[in-house]
Amino acid sequence: MTDQEAKELGYARVSLDLGRNIKLSFLAKAKSLTTPLAKAEAIEAPGRAVLAKVFVPDDRDQFELTVSAFRPGLAAEAPAVSEQLLMEQGYGISGASHASLILADAEGQTLDKSKVEKVARSLCQVRQDIVICLFMQGDTEYHTEFAEQTNMLMQSIRYDDAAEEGFxxxxxxxxxxxxxxxxxxxxxxxxxxxxxxxxxxxxxxxxxxxxxxxxxxxxxxxxxxxxxxxxxxxxxxxxxxxxxxxxxxxxxxxxxxxxxxxxxxxxxxxxxxxxxxxxxxxxxxxxxxxxxxxxxxxxxxxxxxxxxxxxxxxxxxxxxxxxxxxxxxxxxxxxxxxxxxxxxxxx
Missing domain, CATH: 3.40.1000.10 (Mog1/PsbP, alpha/beta/alpha sandwich)
Incomplete structure (x- = not known):
C-alpha cells in the first residue's frame, strides 16, 4: 500500500528522529499526536528509556504506541526484550512469531482480569548496540481497530539511519x-x-x-x-x-x-x-x-x-x-x- 492509498483510509506517515542517527517512520491514524520524550544518545549502558509516544487523543483506548530503546552494553537478542516488555506491563504472552534473534514480534493479553482487559503487541529490532521496541496496546473491546492499526503500522515501518540492522x-x-x-x-x-x-x-x-x-x-x-x-x-x-x-x-x-x-x-x-x-x-x-x-x-x-x-x-x-x-x-x-x-x- 502506498502512502497515498493509506491516506485515503485515514492514515498518515509519522516520522521520528530517535537520536544516534536512528530515524524511524510508519503509518498511523492521521489525527495521531506524537510526543517526543527522550533521545537515544542520552541512554548510558546498561540502560533504557522511553523515546516517544504516538496516539489519537480521543482514542487512546483503541491504540497507543510507545517507542523505547534498550542499550544493555552487550549483545542483546530481540525476542527476550520483546517478551520482557509484555511481562512488565502485566501481559501474558499469547503468541510470538520471532523472525530471528534480531527481529522479534510478540503478542499479549491482560493477566489481571479485575482490570480493563487489553491486548498488546511488542515489536523489537536490534540495530547494532541498541534495541528499538515499538510497544502497542489497546482495550480488548476494540480488538478489531487495534489489529487494523497494528498491521498497518508494522507493514509500513521504515528505517532511514546509519545504524544497520543486526548485532x-x-x-x-x-x-x-x-x-x-x-x-x-x-x-x-x-x-x-x-x-x-x-x-x-x-x-x-x-x-x-x-x-x-x-x-x-x-x-x-x-x-x-x-x-x-x-x-x-x-x-x-x-x-x-x-x-x-x-x-x-x-x-x-x-x-x-x-x-x-x-x-x-x-x-x-x-x-x-x-x-x-x-x-x-x-x-x-x-x-x-x-x-x-x-x-x-x-x-x-x-x-x-x-x-x-x-x-x-x-x-x-x-x-x-x-x-x-x-x-x-x-x-x-x-x-x-x-x-x-x-x-x-x-x-
Whole structure:
C-alpha cells in the first residue's frame, strides 16, 4: 500500500528522529499526536528509556504506541526484550512469531482480569548496540481497530539511519571448533563472555565453557559438548541424560546452587528430518547472594554426533528490574546464539 492509498483510509506517515542517527517512520491514524520524550544518545549502558509516544487523543483506548530503546552494553537478542516488555506491563504472552534473534514480534493479553482487559503487541529490532521496541496496546473491546492499526503500522515501518540492522560487530566473538572428520563448527557468542576452557582439540569428544563475569561467581555460564554417537532411542532416554547432566553440574557447583525444579521440557524445534532433540529449563536456588538461577539444557544428535548445550544464568520468577534483566539477557542471548550457530552448521 502506498502512502497515498493509506491516506485515503485515514492514515498518515509519522516520522521520528530517535537520536544516534536512528530515524524511524510508519503509518498511523492521521489525527495521531506524537510526543517526543527522550533521545537515544542520552541512554548510558546498561540502560533504557522511553523515546516517544504516538496516539489519537480521543482514542487512546483503541491504540497507543510507545517507542523505547534498550542499550544493555552487550549483545542483546530481540525476542527476550520483546517478551520482557509484555511481562512488565502485566501481559501474558499469547503468541510470538520471532523472525530471528534480531527481529522479534510478540503478542499479549491482560493477566489481571479485575482490570480493563487489553491486548498488546511488542515489536523489537536490534540495530547494532541498541534495541528499538515499538510497544502497542489497546482495550480488548476494540480488538478489531487495534489489529487494523497494528498491521498497518508494522507493514509500513521504515528505517532511514546509519545504524544497520543486526548485532554490533564488536559485541560478537567467533570461534572455530574441530569436530573430528566432520566440517568444523563456526561458533558465535557474545563478546561479554570469555573462554574459560576449550577441550575441542581436533577429535571428539570436545567441550567448551564460556563464562560471563568472575570465575568464582559468574553471571552466566555456557557449556558446549560434542561426542560421537547416535541419538538416544527415545524421548525418555534423552530425559534421563538431561537429568544426569544437570545433577552432575549441580554436584560440581554445590556451593553455588541447590534445590533444582524442572520448569519446562519438550521437543527441540529446528531439527532436520529424522533427528531427535529435547530442551529443558530448571529453576535453582542461588546460595551466594540469594535469589534464583535458571538452567537451560538442549540435547540433540545429527550426523553421528551428539551435542549438548547447558546454560546457567541469573533468574527471577517475577518481572526483573532493569539491571537484573540485563544480566539475564546476556545469558539468554549467549545460549540462543550458540544454539543458532550449531543448528545453522547442521542444516
Amino acid at each position: 554490533s560487530s564488536d559485541q560478537i566473538e567467533r570461534l572455530t571448533l574441530a569436530l573430528g572428520d566432520k566440517n568444523p563448527l563456526q561458533l558465535e557468542y557474545p563478546s561479554a563472555f570469555s573462554v574459560a576452557s576449550n577441550a575441542f582439540d581436533g577429535g571428539l569428544p570436545g567441550t567448551l565453557q564460556l563464562q560471563q563475569g568472575s570465575a568464582d561467581n559468574p553471571l552466566s555460564v555456557i557449556m558446549i559438548a560434542a561426542s560421537a554417537g547416535a541419538a538416544p532411542p527415545s524421548a525418555e532416554a534423552i530425559d534421563s541424560v538431561a537429568d544426569r547432566m544437570v545433577g552432575q553440574w549441580l554436584e560440581e557447583n554445590a556451593e553455588l546452587f541447590a534445590n533444582p525444579v524442572l520448569a519446562t521440557k519438550g521437543d527441540l524445534a529446528g531439527l532436520g528430518s529424522g533427528d531427535q532433540g529435547r530442551s529443558y529449563a530448571y529453576i535453582v536456588d542461588k546460595l551466594k547472594g540469594g535469589g534464583q538461577a535458571q538452567i537451560r539444557v538442549s540435547l540433540f544428535a545429527s550426523g553421528g554426533i551428539r551435542y549438548s548445550v547447558l546454560m546457567v544464568t541469573h533468574y527471577s520468577p517475577h518481572v526483573d528490574e532493569t539491571e537484573q534483566f540485563f544480566v539475564r539477557l546476556g545469558g539468554v542471548t549467549g545460549y540462543d546464539l550458540v544454539m543458532q550457530s550449531i543448528l545453522s552448521h547442521l542444516y
